[in-house]
Amino acid sequence: MSDIGTTGSTGGPLLEVTDLVKHFPIKSGLLVDRTVDNVRAVDGVSFTVNNGETLGLVGESGSGKSTTCRVVLQLLKPTSGSVKFEGQEIAGKSRRELRPLRREMQMIFQDPYASLNPRKRIGQIVGDQLKIQKVASGKELRTRVEGLLERVGLSPEHYNRFPHEFSGGQRQRIGIARALALGPKLVFCDEPVSALDVSIQAQIVNLLDDLQDEMGLTYVFVAHDIGVVRHISDRIAVMNQGKIVETGDADQVCEHPRDAYTKKLLAAVPIPDPRESRARRERTTAG
Amino acid sequence: MSVTPETAPAPRGGTGGGPLLAVENLRVGFATEDGRLQAVDGVNFTLEPGEVLAIVGESGSGKSVTAQTIIGLTRSPNAHIEGSVRLNGDELTSQSEKELQKVRGSQIAMIFQDPMTSMNPVYTVGKQIVEAIRAHDGGVKKRDAHARAAELLGAVGIPDPERRVDDYPHEFSGGMRQRAMIAMGLALEPSVLIADEPTTALDVTIQAQILHLIQDLNRSRGLATILITHDLGVVAEVADRVLVMYGGKVVEQGTLDDIFYDPQHPYTWGLLGSLTRLDQPRPHRLPQISGAPPSLLSLPTGCSFRPRCPHEFSKCAQVPGLDAHLPEDPNHRDRCWLGPEQKRKLREVEPNRIGLEEPA
Numbered sequence: 001m002s003d004i005g006t007t008g009s010t011g012g013p014l015l016e017v018t019d020l021v022k023h024f025p026i027k028s029g030l031l032v033d034r035t036v037d038n039v040r041a042v043d044g045v046s047f048t049v050n051n052g053e054t055l056g057l058v059g060e061s062g063s064g065k066s067t068t069c070r071v072v073l074q075l076l077k078p079t080s081g082s083v084k085f086e087g088q089e090i091a092g093k094s095r096r097e098l099r100p101l102r103r104e105m106q107m108i109f110q111d112p113y114a115s116l117n118p119r120k121r122i123g124q125i126v127g128d129q130l131k132i133q134k135v136a137s138g139k140e141l142r143t144r145v146e147g148l149l150e151r152v153g154l155s156p157e158h159y160n161r162f163p164h165e166f167s168g169g170q171r172q173r174i175g176i177a178r179a180l181a182l183g184p185k186l187v188f189c190d191e192p193v194s195a196l197d198v199s200i201q202a203q204i205v206n207l208l209d210d211l212q213d214e215m216g217l218t219y220v221f222v223a224h225d226i227g228v229v230r231h232i233s234d235r236i237a238v239m240n241q242g243k244i245v246e247t248g249d250a251d252q253v254c255e256h257p258r259d260a261y262t263k264k265l266l267a268a269v270p271i272p273d274p275r276e277s278r279a280r281r282e283r284t285t286a287g
Numbered sequence: 288m289s290v291t292p293e294t295a296p297a298p299r300g301g302t303g304g305g306p307l308l309a310v311e312n313l314r315v316g317f318a319t320e321d322g323r324l325q326a327v328d329g330v331n332f333t334l335e336p337g338e339v340l341a342i343v344g345e346s347g348s349g350k351s352v353t354a355q356t357i358i359g360l361t362r363s364p365n366a367h368i369e370g371s372v373r374l375n376g377d378e379l380t381s382q383s384e385k386e387l388q389k390v391r392g393s394q395i396a397m398i399f400q401d402p403m404t405s406m407n408p409v410y411t412v413g414k415q416i417v418e419a420i421r422a423h424d425g426g427v428k429k430r431d432a433h434a435r436a437a438e439l440l441g442a443v444g445i446p447d448p449e450r451r452v453d454d455y456p457h458e459f460s461g462g463m464r465q466r467a468m469i470a471m472g473l474a475l476e477p478s479v480l481i482a483d484e485p486t487t488a489l490d491v492t493i494q495a496q497i498l499h500l501i502q503d504l505n506r507s508r509g510l511a512t513i514l515i516t517h518d519l520g521v522v523a524e525v526a527d528r529v530l531v532m533y534g535g536k537v538v539e540q541g542t543l544d545d546i547f548y549d550p551q552h553p554y555t556w557g558l559l560g561s562l563t564r565l566d567q568p569r570p571h572r573l574p575q576i577s578g579a580p581p582s583l584l585s586l587p588t589g590c591s592f593r594p595r596c597p598h599e600f601s602k603c604a605q606v607p608g609l610d611a612h613l614p615e616d617p618n619h620r621d622r623c624w625l626g627p628e629q630k631r632k633l634r635e636v637e638p639n640r641i642g643l644e645e646p647a
Contacts, residue, residue: 060492061461061490167579168346169579170579197345197346197517197580198517199558199576199579199580200579201561202561202575203575203576203577205563206572224490224491225563226491226565227562227563227565228563230563230565231563231569231573265491265492266565267495268492268494268495269491269520270495270518270520270521270523271524271566272519272520272522272523272559272564273547273564274523274543274544274547275544276523276566277524281524
């Protein structure tokens with residue numbers, strides 16, 4: 001429905017998603033399951049992500065933003081639609097065929113407590129995929145992992161520690177190191193700061209910013225906090241009920257929203273300025 | 288250290304006597320395997336009818352423990368509670384569990400962050416409200432209590448309350464569940480509502496509705512509210528006065544405008560500075576507070592914020608008292624050794640922008 005193909009100076013888009021649909025069937029019936037209806041989690045979503053940019057995906061819970069990420073990454077099979085990475089169709093490919101692509105596309109998860117295996121050491125968590133992908137092993141593997149830990153603001157001595165020894169912010173850094181281990185081009189960040197304390201959120205946002213500059217990363221940044229999304233994104237796509245209702249330049253969308261839903265969403269964000277929020281309340285009660 | 292600060296502005300419709308709720312030198316410690324953990328370390332505040340007091344802090348700051356201790360929820364064999372909590376002059380800390388049960392609900396109600404886990408999934412919403420009403424007054428007929436439950440659900444904005452009162456919690460959305468929790472809290476017409484992160488689990492549009500509901504109740508019923516949150520945006524929307532907590536202590540307290548427009552403590556500057564604000568042009572880089580909140584088991588000596596503060600100097604090795612530094616505003620207090628002039632200069636990182644940064 002909304003196409004946003006601003007081709008950057010770097011050439012064609014890195015990721016091109018067209019008419020992506022993911023329906024989850026609702027089944028009913030005593031003996032034989034019949035599909036009585038579908039939950040239209042992702043309902044015809046199209047967008048492009050250019051090399052080196054950050055696309056922010058905002059929406060409320062249930063809007064389909066996380067499902068979109070998972071379907072694009074082929075962690076969930078799409079019902080229909082096309083996902084092109086560097087011009088190559090990846091929708092419908094088998095796990096084996098997708099394996100080389102895992103080096104290029106990675107994901108950072110919301111909950112730094114649930115997304116790290118508590119029985120594995122940090123070195124293993126970050127380094128396992130290097131082993132699986134046969135990128136490095138032995139001493140080289142360790143050096144690489146230690147380098148990664150340093151890069152995300154941890155210490156190489158953390159290599160043999162377990163996740164429970166770390167705070168939420170440090171765990172999120174581990175998750176970031178894991179996502180970057182294979183040197184991906186595109187990283188999906190699914191609510192990476194919403195479980196963190198306020199003073200730690202800014203640290204992680206800045207870290208993601210720095211890593212993008214250093215490593216030339218492209219992000220799809222998913223969050224419900226529009227303030228954070230606007231800060232980190234070049235462009236924003238607003239999702240509601242499985243559809244993208246508005247896309248555009250980050251400042252443009254936040255300052256001059258066109259869609260009614262975007263306006264409603266922005267109007268609900270609390271303003272951390274008592275005078276301003278009092279004035280807004282008077283405007284809304286008067287209007 | 289400091290006597291009870293009389294921080295309340297002229298009470299709005301007070302009871303004439305002392306404050307509605309007075310917390311004095313509250314200290315809560317827990318004996319753990321790793322040693323004694325001082326979760327709350329000398330907190331003082333008062334609350335007047337019709338007032339919204341926000342307690343702001345990060346995890347481990349002691350904000351939730353403070354609130355839970357008021358209604359005796361932190362009592363346990365390994366807890367050590369000192370200080371006083373008085374409601375209309377009655378001391379609550381020395382009351383027995385049985386006496387406290389009469390206070391909970393009927394005088395002080397509490398709502399929690401997660402409305403799903405704070406309701407019993409196998410009873411209807413109405414039945415749970417009826418139970419709360421009848422637990423405090425067995426004389427109320429079931430039918431009357433049921434009608435009252437429906438009326439309360441209507442009052443907090445649940446559509447079609449006569450029908451929805453017989454729904455189970457899972458049939459309610461997150462926002463409706465939080466409304467139902469508030470209805471349950473209001474069932475016995477308490478004078479104080481403690482809301483612990485009431486909107487953190489909700490979407491922004493629902494959050495705005497719940498905040499307006501709390502504000503309405505606060506205005507129309509004179510319900511005094513303690514709002515616990517980490518979100519300064521939420522604070523700006525509803526609070527009258529603010530306590531900023533860090534490492535178990537109040538590091539700054541004042542009116543809403545004091546905290547937002549004339550913040551005195553570097554931690555408050557850091558919190559304000561690190562906000563991503565939609566009403567301002569975005570900064571190139573988000574100002575951040577370095578380091579992490581301290582562990583309560585090994586608090587730094589002196590000022591607890593010292594290791595994260597770029598303005599630290601020799602005096603910070605001693606614990607600063609919670610004192611008023613502005614002669615014109617004796618109710619605005621903070622724990623920082625810097626002088627008011629220095630603070631004014633150091634906090635302004637850019638023209639009209641407050642933050643925590645290394646001085647150039």
